[in-house]
Amino acid sequence: MRLLSCYKTLQADNLTAGGIGQGGGGYWERDVGQLLQEALAEALDHAEVNFDPRPHGKDSFDRHPYTPPHFEYDIAYCQLFEIPTRRPADFVYSIVSDYIGMEDVLEDFLAQVKPDLMISFQYPLKPPVEIEGLPQLGCLPNLVEQCERHGCTVAYLPWFNTRNIHVYEPKKPIAGMCTGKMSGTYPFRDAAWRYLQTLGRDDVVLSGNPTGSTFSLSDEDYRLSLATTKYYFSGGIYDIQIPPKYYEVCNYGACLVSPPMPMMEMSGFIPNETYLPIESVDQIPDILESDAWRKIAPAGQRMVHERHGIRQRAKDIAQIYRTI
Numbered sequence: 001m002r003l004l005s006c007y008k009t010l011q012a013d014n015l016t017a018g019g020i021g022q023g024g025g026g027y028w029e030r031d032v033g034q035l036l037q038e039a040l041a042e043a044l045d046h047a048e049v050n051f052d053p054r055p056h057g058k059d060s061f062d063r064h065p066y067t068p069p070h071f072e073y074d075i076a077y078c079q080l081f082e083i084p085t086r087r088p089a090d091f092v093y094s095i096v097s098d099y100i101g102m103e104d105v106l107e108d109f110l111a112q113v114k115p116d117l118m119i120s121f122q123y124p125l126k127p128p129v130e131i132e133g134l135p136q137l138g139c140l141p142n143l144v145e146q147c148e149r150h151g152c153t154v155a156y157l158p159w160f161n162t163r164n165i166h167v168y169e170p171k172k173p174i175a176g177m178c179t180g181k182m183s184g185t186y187p188f189r190d191a192a193w194r195y196l197q198t199l200g201r202d203d204v205v206l207s208g209n210p211t212g213s214t215f216s217l218s219d220e221d222y223r224l225s226l227a228t229t230k231y232y233f234s235g236g237i238y239d240i241q242i243p244p245k246y247y248e249v250c251n252y253g254a255c256l257v258s259p260p261m262p263m264m265e266m267s268g269f270i271p272n273e274t275y276l277p278i279e280s281v282d283q284i285p286d287i288l289e290s291d292a293w294r295k296i297a298p299a300g301q302r303m304v305h306e307r308h309g310i311r312q313r314a315k316d317i318a319q320i321y322r323t324i
Contacts, residue, residue, distance in 0.1 A: 001047035003040065004076040004089055006068055007033025008056035027244065028079060031162045031310070032095070037077055039314035044321070047074070063105060075321065083109050091321060093117035096143050096154060097241070103141045110150040116324055118147045119317070121159045122241040124262040155320050158267045159244040160313040161251045164305045165227070168253045168298050174229040175288050177254065179207040179217065180245060188235025188259050188278075195281040196233065204288075205229065226252035230293040231276070233257045233284065242267060247308050250274070250300035255293035268307050274300040 009029055034051065041049040052069055056062055063081050068088035076089030080098060083105075096118040099106040109115070120143075127140055144154045182190040193208045205225050207217040217225065226232065232254040236242055240262055246269070249256050256275040258264075264275070271277040276292055278284075306312075 001044055001074045002072065003037060003044070003047050003049040004052060004068065004071075004073040005033055005037040005049065006052045006054075006066070006076060006078045006082070006084065006088065007037075008062075008079050008082065009053045010056055031160075033077070033079060035162055036160070036310060036314060036317075039310050040075075040317055043311070043314040043318040044075075078109075078113065078115070081105055081109075083112050085112075087113055091116050091324070093119060093317070093321075095119045095121060096147060097121040097123045099123075099143055100141065100238075103143070103146065106143065106146060110147060110152060114150065115152050117320060118152055118154045120144075120154060120156045122237065122243065122263075124240060125154065125156050126262070128240060128262075153320075153324060156263065156266070157313060157316050157320075158242065158263075158308055159247045160308050160310050161247050161304060162310045164309055165251050165253065165301075166305070167227075168301055169227045172228050172230045172254075172293070172297075173203065174205055174225055175201065175203040176231045176233060176284070177205040177225055177229040178233045179205070179222065180234070180243075182208045185237060186235050186243075187239050189233070190235075191281050192233040192235065192284065195284055199285070201288075223252060226254050229254040230297070231255050231257050231287055233278075235259055236261045242269075246275075247304050250297075250304040251308075253297055253301045255297040256300055257287060268303045269300075272296065274303045 007029060037049050041047040054066060065083055065085055067085045068076065073089035075091045078084060078088065078092060078094045080095050092113055092115040094115055097120050123143055125144055127142055129139055147154045176196060178189065178193045178196055180189065182193055193206060196204050196206055226249060232249045234245060235258060239259060242261060242263060246256055246258065257278050258275055259279060260271065260277050269275045274296065276287065276296055278287065
């Protein structure tokens with residue numbers, strides 16, 4: 001069996017520092033485009049995997065057509081947003097998670113490539129028609145139905161961590177942390193970030209940016225802070241999609257604090273067991289003084305290790321491939 005990975009490479013100065021949740025381009029390039037495909041090849045009885053990397057520019061959302069290699073492939077992974085000029089394998093899959101607002105690009109991809117499988121790392125399989133509190137977005141697209149109209153199966157497989165951090169740090173001098181891209185794309189995260197700034201606490205780490213372009217923490221500082229943080233405050237994309245940051249936070253042993261969202265329990269995020277639910281920023285001071293993290297943080301770390309490692313995700317994709 002032969003696998004093909006058509007993934008993008010980014011210019012070095014455009015790989016934003018700050019971890020999975022703060023950067024993004026490097027995750028798609030290395031973790032999904034290369035490492036996940038190697039793990040999938042292993043899960044499919046050590047299949048041969050070939051890579052077709054292309055210099056791509058400033059971010060993962062650039063759109064450039066390309067011609068994949070002219071060889072016989074059983075499976076091909078095509079990175080989202082780009083559209084190959086022809087179908088590159090007998091079985092083609094991609095990832096639908098970030099197509100909100102780009103339904104026309106998705107339509108072109110579905111019509112041209114005719115993929116067999118679209119994986120959702122975060123997009124709900126039953127998306128709400130509209131988001132309460134964000135009327136400016138209007139009616140949301142139903143990407144699942146859009147794919148199904150083209151005969152393409154959509155499967156929910158959550159984000160994954162490439163490396164499990166097995167050491168749990170019980171000493172946590174940082175009371176709270178909130179980082180990443182802010183603004184209306186992340187309504188609750190933005191509100192929590194702004195509220196935490198008003199507290200003026202030395203034991204709270206903040207590294208946010210409304211544009212998502214620069215951050216005050218390096219990768220090393222970001223991960224060190226995660227490992228020694230009691231509570232990590234965040235919110236999802238439009239407060240309906242679980243961002244990759246959640247799995248990273250739990251992997252490093254911080255207690256995730258988040259509003260409940262679709263797919264959370266399905267993904268292993270159980271209220272008061274593997275994450276701490278929050279409804280309003282007014283709850284933040286009480287949370288910072290509580291000891292709930294002592295039980296929830298290690299439980300959340302165990303959960304992501306058991307369910308959201310790269311090898312497990314590759315096995316999930318292999319199982320879906322064999323079923324289809």
